[in-house]
Amino acid sequence: MTLEFLVASSIGVLVAGGIYLALRGRTFQVVLGLTLFSYAVNLFLFASGRLTLNAPPIWSKTVSDYADPLPQALVLTAIVITFGMTAFAVVLALRSFLETGSDQVDGDDAPCAPGDGPSADARREPRA
Amino acid sequence: MSLTAHLAIAPIVIPALAAPLALLLMRRTRHLAVSISFASCAAMLLAALVLLNASADGTIRTYALGDWPAPFGIVLVIDRLSSIMLTLAATMSMIALIHAVVTRADRKGWHFHPLFQFQMLGLNGAFLTGDLFNLFVFFEVLLIASYSLMLHGQGPARLKAGVQYVIVNIVGSSLFLIALGLLYALTGTLNMADMGLRVAALGPDDQGLLRVAALLLVSVFALKAALVPLHLWLPRTYAVTTPAIASLFAIMTKVGVYSIIRVVPQIFGDGAGAAAWAPAPYLLPAAALTAVVGFAGVFVARNLSEQAAYAVIGSTGTLLIAVAGWQPDTLAAAIYYLVHSTLAGAALFLVADVVARRRASFGDTATPGPVFSQRQLAGLLFMAAAIAATGLPPLSGFIGKLLILESVFDTPGWGWAWGVILATTLIGVIGFARTGSAIFWKETPPTDGARPVVVSKADMAAPAIAIALLAAWSIGAGPATAYGAAAANQILDAAATARAVLGEP
Numbered sequence: 001m002t003l004e005f006l007v008a009s010s011i012g013v014l015v016a017g018g019i020y021l022a023l024r025g026r027t028f029q030v031v032l033g034l035t036l037f038s039y040a041v042n043l044f045l046f047a048s049g050r051l052t053l054n055a056p057p058i059w060s061k062t063v064s065d066y067a068d069p070l071p072q073a074l075v076l077t078a079i080v081i082t083f084g085m086t087a088f089a090v091v092l093a094l095r096s097f098l099e100t101g102s103d104q105v106d107g108d109d110a111p112c113a114p115g116d117g118p119s120a121d122a123r124r125e126p127r128a
Numbered sequence: 129m130s131l132t133a134h135l136a137i138a139p140i141v142i143p144a145l146a147a148p149l150a151l152l153l154m155r156r157t158r159h160l161a162v163s164i165s166f167a168s169c170a171a172m173l174l175a176a177l178v179l180l181n182a183s184a185d186g187t188i189r190t191y192a193l194g195d196w197p198a199p200f201g202i203v204l205v206i207d208r209l210s211s212i213m214l215t216l217a218a219t220m221s222m223i224a225l226i227h228a229v230v231t232r233a234d235r236k237g238w239h240f241h242p243l244f245q246f247q248m249l250g251l252n253g254a255f256l257t258g259d260l261f262n263l264f265v266f267f268e269v270l271l272i273a274s275y276s277l278m279l280h281g282q283g284p285a286r287l288k289a290g291v292q293y294v295i296v297n298i299v300g301s302s303l304f305l306i307a308l309g310l311l312y313a314l315t316g317t318l319n320m321a322d323m324g325l326r327v328a329a330l331g332p333d334d335q336g337l338l339r340v341a342a343l344l345l346v347s348v349f350a351l352k353a354a355l356v357p358l359h360l361w362l363p364r365t366y367a368v369t370t371p372a373i374a375s376l377f378a379i380m381t382k383v384g385v386y387s388i389i390r391v392v393p394q395i396f397g398d399g400a401g402a403a404a405w406a407p408a409p410y411l412l413p414a415a416a417l418t419a420v421v422g423f424a425g426v427f428v429a430r431n432l433s434e435q436a437a438y439a440v441i442g443s444t445g446t447l448l449i450a451v452a453g454w455q456p457d458t459l460a461a462a463i464y465y466l467v468h469s470t471l472a473g474a475a476l477f478l479v480a481d482v483v484a485r486r487r488a489s490f491g492d493t494a495t496p497g498p499v500f501s502q503r504q505l506a507g508l509l510f511m512a513a514a515i516a517a518t519g520l521p522p523l524s525g526f527i528g529k530l531l532i533l534e535s536v537f538d539t540p541g542w543g544w545a546w547g548v549i550l551a552t553t554l555i556g557v558i559g560f561a562r563t564g565s566a567i568f569w570k571e572t573p574p575t576d577g578a579r580p581v582v583v584s585k586a587d588m589a590a591p592a593i594a595i596a597l598l599a600a601w602s603i604g605a606g607p608a609t610a611y612g613a614a615a616a617n618q619i620l621d622a623a624a625t626a627r628a629v630l631g632e633p
Contacts, residue, residue: 022299027291034298041305048313071312074261078305081268085301088275089294096287105291 003051007043014040027093027103034089038082046075132182136191136206138175139214139252142168147245154238162229165241169225172248173218180211186614188628190258198258198629199319205258205629208615209463213255213386216467219597220379220474221248227478227590228372231485236281236370243280247273247376254383258629260311261318263387264304267352271297274380277373278365289364296351296361304348310341311395320394321629324622328399335402342396346388346407353384355448356418359441363425366437371481372590374433378473381444382466389451389459389619397622411452412541416548418445423552426517427559432480432492432510435563439476439517442552443469446519449545450532457535459616464609465528471598472516472525478591479513482506483567488581494563496570501580502588507568509588512595514560519553523595524602529553531609 014036021033049068056066097103146168153161182189183206191204225244227233234240250270257263275297279290312318314334315326330338347358354362362381366374388407396403422442429435447469450462480492483506490497500506512523519525529549536545574580601608618625 022295030295034295034302037299037302041302041309045305045309045312048309050313068316070318071309074308074312077261077265081265082298082302084272085268085294085298088272089291089298092275092279092287092290092294096284096291099287100284105295 003053007047007051011040011043011047014043025104025106027097027105030105031086031089031093035086038078038086042075042078042082045078046071048074132178133189133191135175135178136189136204136256137193139172139179139218139256140204140249142171142175143245143249143252147242147249150241150245151239154241158235161241162234165225165244166229168245169218169221169248172252173215173222176211176214176218179206180215182206183208183211184611184614186618188618188625190629190631198631199317199322202262203258203319203629204256205321205625206256207625208611208618209386209389210255212463212467212611212615213382214252216382216470217248217251217255217379220376220470223474223478223590223594224372224376226593227375227481227587228370230586230589231372231481233281233370233372239276240280243273243276244373244376246270247277249273251379251383255386258320259318260308260320260323260391264301264308267304267383268301270380270383271301274377278369278377280373281370283368285368289368293361293365300348300351303344303351307341307345307348310337310344314338314341319629320391321622321626324395324397324399325626325630327395327403328401330401332401338401338403339406342400342403342406343410345391346411349384349387349391350414351384353381353388353444353448354418354441355384355414355444356421356441357414359418359421362441363434363437366440366477367431367434371433371477371484374436374477375474375590375594378440378477379470381440382447382470385444385447385451385466388448389462393454393620394622394625397620405454408452408454411448412545415445415448415452416544418442419449419548419552420445423556423559426556427562429494429559429563431494432483432563432567433477435494435559436473436476436480436517439556440469440473442556443473443517446529446532446549446552449549450536453536453539454620455535455539456613456616456620458532458539459619460609460613461528461531461535463612463615464524464531464605467608468516468524468528468598468601471594471601472513472523475509475513475591475594475598476517478594479506479510482509482587482591485583485587486581487567492567494566496566496572498574498580499571501582502585503568505585505588507564509591509595510560510564510568512598513591514557514564516595516598518556518560520557522602523598524605525598527602527605 018033018037021029049071052067058069146164150161150164189206193202250266253266275294279286315323317323351358419442422438422445425438426435447465450458484492486500487497516523516525519529536542
């Protein structure tokens with residue numbers, strides 16, 4: 001099994017799982033889906049500089065084969081941005097759940113299953 | 129470098145400095161923070177006008193950040209189109225800020241002014257950058273600011289719509305990154321001008337991937353522009369947003385349109401092999417459908433802000449019908465209509481707010497209510513905004529639609545374009561007439577004990593400015609179309625842009 005096959009198939013599995021979860025109706029699953037999806041995207045960006053083994057990271061005049069440094073910088077930026085965005089989405093989803101009593105992404109007022117909602121107990125009792 | 133050369137980066141630096149200052153001053157001396165916000169918008173407008181004037185001679189100015197030469201560093205590119213967009217963004221920011229301060233919408237949360245400035249930072253950056261990854265970063269800046277601004281004022285309706293808006297845009301950003309990764313893997317560059325040159329040199333094996341990347345990238349821009357079928361996030365989001373901010377958001381969909389206009393001729397132009405004009409065949413049907421869906425929404429909307437949101441979708445559709453021609457004259461018409469439709473969309477949101485503030489519990493719903501104060505004046509503003517949004521004379525929408533109809537006449541599929549534009553105009557007129565007559569002409573007896581809301585006329589200033597600018601855009605149509613035509617020619621001449629950006633003779 002080659003390195004390319006491994007990386008490509010793991011990106012594929014992550015994307016498939018991410019898209020499946022992102023299409024679900026509840027915010028928690030959607031957020032998890034977005035996380036998986038952004039992992040896949042980060043790996044993909046990383047691989048866009050080609051997969052190389054044992055190559056120096058930065059160009060030097062003595063070597064002809066080096067790892068492309070730019071995708072690493074891009075991935076770093078992308079990680080920071082998606083991390084921030086995901087954190088925002090989590091807080092927003094939680095806030096929306098507490099304020100509207102529904103964690104449906106499509107905003108319908110579908111009541112949650114019994115015990116799902118922000119019950120009075122959950123809000124009152126301090127967590128151990 | 130002289131000071132004027134550094135002016136190119138002023139539209140990014142000004143809000144970047146104003147935002148933290150406003151943040152620091154907001155709690156102690158609110159008035160100072162508000163003045164800083166106004167001063168920043170005025171400075172942006174001034175800088176944009178100077179750049180607009182400087183770009184009029186047709187030179188493409190570049191600004192290498194950190195003095196790293198293109199294509200290795202990030203460059204800002206100032207040509208006619210980006211100057212037009214910068215001026216438009218600064219004007220819109222001024223109008224939105226005036227309305228927010230006059231209606232005290234900025235006092236509903238602590239961080240209105242800093243977020244507003246960051247929003248402008250993202251918008252200006254997206255209009256200026258000549259680097260694809262940098263475009264992504266500025267998209268994220270304007271998105272994160274827009275998430276918070278959209279939630280400004282809070283409440284369950286905003287939170288619900290906000291969850292959808294944020295999730296849709298995070299998925300969109302991820303797709304943007306995939307397209308970027310593909311393009312970087314294929315060409316080894318992120319500079320748009322350089323990428324355009326390298327795409328032409330790709331071998332036959334890579335053409336399929338290039339086509340995928342082109343379509344994916346344009347899909348992401350179409351999501352931002354709310355093109356059918358990627359428009360579903362917009363109506364609910366814009367309808368619940370604080371109107372002063374929604375009026376600024378009218379330019380956010382135009383960022384998507386701008387990116388399509390910028391990227392397609394530059395990267396996927398004639399030389400791009402299998403990907404040459406790859407998105408073009410899909411753009412016209414999608415745009416026509418967008419116009420139909422948008423104005424159908426105007427027809428059935430239950431309240432004015434929802435109607436304004438659908439009018440934004442409809443105008444984007446009309447705009448992209450012109451863009452989809454990819455000829456100099458269709459693009460020129462599109463640029464003229466782009467400015468018009470942004471101002472008209474903003475005017476609609478502001479008028480909706482003016483009405484909602486006076487009707488107490490009736491808000492801006494399209495149902496008859498008791499007579500409210502300054503009804504005739506508000507009705508006049510609504511009529512002017514509706515005339516602008518549907519494209520009736522004498523405001524600039526009429527000239528814009530006329531230019532589009534005339535320019536698409538030579539392109540394939542012109543029959544569809546004509547049919548859609550004319551039919552949607554009729555539907556739009558009927559839709560606005562319906563809501564307008566319900567709100568301004570019909571009345572119900574006042575409910576007992578409810579005193580009429582007394583509001584000063586000051587909140588009519590911002591919509592009046594927007595409408596005055598539309599009138600000015602109509603009167604100045606001659607020079608405006610000339611500038612737009614020159615901008616369109618400049619955009620379509622990708623080789624000249626590449627020479628200017630990469631500094632080759």
